[in-house]
Amino acid sequence: MAKVEVKYTKLFINNEWVDAVSKKTFPTINPQDESVIVQVAEGDKADIDLAVAAAKKAFHRYSEWRVMDASQRGRLLLKLADLMERDAKYLGELETLDNGKPVKQAEGEVLWSAGIIRYYAGKADKILGNTIPADGEVLTFTMREPVGVCGQILPWNYPIPMFVWKIGPALAAGCTVVLKPAEQTPLTALAMAALLKEAGIPAGVVNVVPGYGPTAGAALTHHPDVDKVAFTGSTEVGRIIMQAASAVNLKRVTLELGGKSPLVVFNDADVEKAAQIAHNAAFANAGQCCVAGTRTYVQSGIYDKFIQKAAEIAKKRKVGNPYTDVEQGPQIDDEMFNKVMGYIDAGKKGGARCIAGGEREGKVGYFIQPTVFADVKDDMKIAREEIFGPVQSILKFETFEEVVDRANNSNYGLGAGVITNDINTALAFIKHVRAGSMWVNTYEHVAPQTPFGGFRDSGIGRELGEDGIQQYLETKTVSFSLPKKPLI
Incomplete structure (x- = not known):
C-alpha cells in the first residue's frame, strides 16, 4: 500500500x-x-x-x-x-x-x-x-x-x-x-x-x-x-x-x-461489444455510481449468448489493492458493504440466477466480487431499488413497446442507454424513455459541456x-x- x-x-x-x-x-x-x-x-x-x-x-x-x-x-x-x-x-x-x-x-x-x-x-x-x-x-x-x-x-x-x-x-x-x-x-x-x-x-x-x-x-x-x-x-x-x-x-x-438506470440491448447488437458496454455501465467505480446501468434489458434473440458473455467478463474483472493494476477496489465502508451483500442475498432468495460472483472478496476490507444475476424480474428487489454496488441485473424482453414501458416503470429517471444498429430504434427509444441523460451505443459519457441531472x-x-x-x-x-x- x-x-x-x-x-x-x-x-x-x-x-x-x-x-x-x-x-x-x-x-x-x-x-x-x-x-x-x-x-x-x-x-x-x-x-x-x-x-x-x-x-x-x-x-x-x-x-x-x-x-x-x-x-x-x-x-x-x-x-x-x-x-x-x-x-x-x-x-x-x-x-x-x-x-x-x-x-x-x-x-x-x-x-x-x-x-x-x-x-x-x-x-x-x-x-x-x-x-x-x-x-x-x-x-x-x-x-x-x-x-x-x-x-x-x-x-x-x-x-x-x-x-x-x-x-x-x-x-x-x-x-x-x-x-x-x-x-x-x-x-x-x-x-x-x-x-x-x-x-x-x-x-x-x-x-x-x-x-x-x-x-x-x-x-x-x-x-x-x-x-x-x-x-x-x-x-x-x-x-x-x-x-x-x-x-x-x-x-x-x-x-x-439516485437512479436505477436501464440499459437496453436489441437483437441487432454485437453481443460481445454490448456485453462489455453493459459491464462497464454496471460496474464502474465498484457500482458506486448514481447513474449506473444496473437494469440490463436484453432482447430474447441474443439473451442466452449475452448472459454467458456477461458472466465471463465479470469473472475476469480484477478486484483488489487499488494501488495496483486492478479494475475495482473496495466498497466505501462497512455500512455500504453490508447493504450490498444484503441485496445480493435478496437476489439469490428472490429467484434470480447468480451467474457470477455473489460473495465477499477476501477477508479484510470491504471488497465484493463483481456479481451478475440473470433471469431477473421487474418486481424483484434487485431490479427496483438502487444497490450502489457491483451488481448487474439482466432481464429478458421481447418487443420495443414492452421494454420502453418497463424501462419507464421506475420512480427514477437519471440515465438510460440503448445498444442497437438501427437508428430508428435508437431515436424512438430516446424519444419515449424518460431520463435526464441518454446514451446510444455507449454509456456514462459525461463531459464538462453536457448537462447532467x-x-x-x-x-x-x-x-x-x-x-x-x-x-x-x-x-x-x-x-x-x-x-x-x-x-x-
Missing part, C-alpha cells in the same frame, strides 16, 4: 485552518483494511455559523470578490486547474487512500475535473443578460447576478469531481460557498481547499467544513443566510434537504439524486454545461422610463 501524506485535517474557514469550536474530531477509515487513517476536525452548527458568516462577508457588495472583474475570476479558476494538474498524482493517491478507488482511475478523475474548472473559467465573463422590447414607454433589459451564499453537500463516491461540479459554476457566477464533504471522504476536499487558497481565491469565498449530515449538514441547509443548497446523494436525503431548504427561507435547490426522484436541476452555471444565477429585470416621442 502506498504511503500518502495527509496534510490537512482541520476545518477551512475564511482561508484559515482551524479546529472545530467543540474541539471534536472523527475518524476517516481506509476501506482497504478498515483502519483509521487520521482524525479530522468535526464541524457542527457553531462551525457552520462561522463559515456562513465568512461567506456572507465575502459576498458583500464592496468585498474583493464582488468588485473583481469577471475575467479575473476566470483567471483564478484557470490557476486552480493548473494546480490540480500539478498535484494530480498526490490528489489521486490521497483519494485512493480515503475512498478505495483504483489509483489510476482516481488520478484520471483529477485531470478530468481540472477540465471542468477550465470550462467554467471560460464562462465567468460570458454571463449575459438581454434587452427586451417591452410594451410601454420603457427601455428594459435583464441582468444575471450571483444567487449569493451557497451551501454545497458532497457525496463520497466521486469526491473530487463532485467538488468541482459544485464550486466551478458557483465561483464562475460570483457566488460564495460553504461546502460540506461526505464524512467518509473529507481528505481531498481539504486538499482542494488548500489549492483554492494557493490559486488566490479571496478569504471567505470557499469554506470547507467536514462533519456529519444530521449536525453540520442540517445546520447548513437550515441556515437563514444561505441562499442556495446544492446536494448530490441519495433520494432519501434529498427529500430531507428539500424540506430543510424551505424551513427558514426559500432557498434555491439543486438535487442530483434527472427526472422524477432522480433530482431537480442540472449540473455541468451551460445549465450548470444557470443554477447559480438570478435574473434581475430593469426598466427605464423612455418616452417614445422626444420631449423637445
